[in-house]
Amino acid sequence: MRLAQILFSQGFGSRRECAALLASGEVRLGGRVLDDTDEDLATDGLVLNVQGADWPFHEHALVMLHKPAGYECSTRPGRWPGVLSLLPPPLRRRGVQPVGRLDADTTGLLLATDDGALLHRLTSPKHHVAKVYEVTTKHPVDDALVERLRGGVVLRDDPQPVRAAAVECTGERRLSLTLTEGRYHQVKRMVAAAGNRVEALHRSAFGPWTLPAELAPGHWQWLEAAGAPP
Numbered sequence: 001m002r003l004a005q006i007l008f009s010q011g012f013g014s015r016r017e018c019a020a021l022l023a024s025g026e027v028r029l030g031g032r033v034l035d036d037t038d039e040d041l042a043t044d045g046l047v048l049n050v051q052g053a054d055w056p057f058h059e060h061a062l063v064m065l066h067k068p069a070g071y072e073c074s075t076r077p078g079r080w081p082g083v084l085s086l087l088p089p090p091l092r093r094r095g096v097q098p099v100g101r102l103d104a105d106t107t108g109l110l111l112a113t114d115d116g117a118l119l120h121r122l123t124s125p126k127h128h129v130a131k132v133y134e135v136t137t138k139h140p141v142d143d144a145l146v147e148r149l150r151g152g153v154v155l156r157d158d159p160q161p162v163r164a165a166a167v168e169c170t171g172e173r174r175l176s177l178t179l180t181e182g183r184y185h186q187v188k189r190m191v192a193a194a195g196n197r198v199e200a201l202h203r204s205a206f207g208p209w210t211l212p213a214e215l216a217p218g219h220w221q222w223l224e225a226a227g228a229p230p
C-alpha cells in the first residue's frame with residue numbers, strides 16, 4: 001500500500017495532512033525517515049513510528065480501554081467528558097465507537113472499534129457474548145439474593161424474567177455477575193429487583209477479553225480482532 005494511503009487509513013488526517021506529516025520527517029520505519037508519499041510498503045506486521053510513538057498498522061481498529069468513573073460512553077456526551085476523548089486523535093478520526101455502553105459511574109473494560117460488523121457481533125443480543133461485572137452492594141449479600149439473580153428477576157419494562165448466566169458471592173458486599181445480554185442499567189436494575197442496591201460497578205471481562213491488572217484507569221491497548229467470538 002502507498003505510504004500516504006497507509007497514514008490516511010490509520011487516521012492521521014486528510015491526504016494533505018498526511019503528506020505534511022511525511023514532509024516533517026516525523027514518520028519512521030526501523031529508524032529510517034519515510035518521506036516519499038508513493039513508497040509502497042507491505043502492511044502485514046508493519047509498525048510505523050509517528051511523532052515518536054509506535055503505530056502498528058491495523059486494517060480495522062479494536063482496542064480495550066480501562067474506563068474510569070466520570071466519563072460517558074455517549075458519542076454526544078453531556079454532563080461528563082466522553083470516553084473517546086481518552087483515545088488518541090487517529091483512533092477518533094477513524095470513527096472508533098464504544099462497543100455497548102457503561103454508565104458514567106461504572107469503571108472497567110470497554111471495547112471500541114471502527115469495524116461495524118464486529119461491533120454488531122459483539123453487541124447483538126443474538127450472540128450472547130458474556131460480560132462479567134464486579135458489583136459492590138449496599139447491603140450484605142445473602143444466598144437469597146444470589147438465588148434470585150440466578151433464577152431470574154422481572155424488570156419493569158419486560159415481563160420475561162432476566163437471569164444472570166453466573167453469580168458468585170466474592171465478599172460480604174461483593175458479587176461477581178456474568179450477563180449475556182446488555183439492557184439499559186441491567187446490573188443495577190437486576191440487583192435492585194432482587195432486593196439490594198449497587199454501590200459500585202466494575203466490568204472485568206467482555207467475551208474472551210479480561211481487563212489486565214497493569215492497564216491503569218484511562219489507559220488503552222490494541223486487541224487483535226482475530227480473538228473475537230465468531
Ligand code: URA
Pocket residue numbers: 101102103104106184185186187188189201
Ligand atoms: N449494568 C448497569 O447497570 N450499568 C452498567 O454500566 C453496565 C451494566
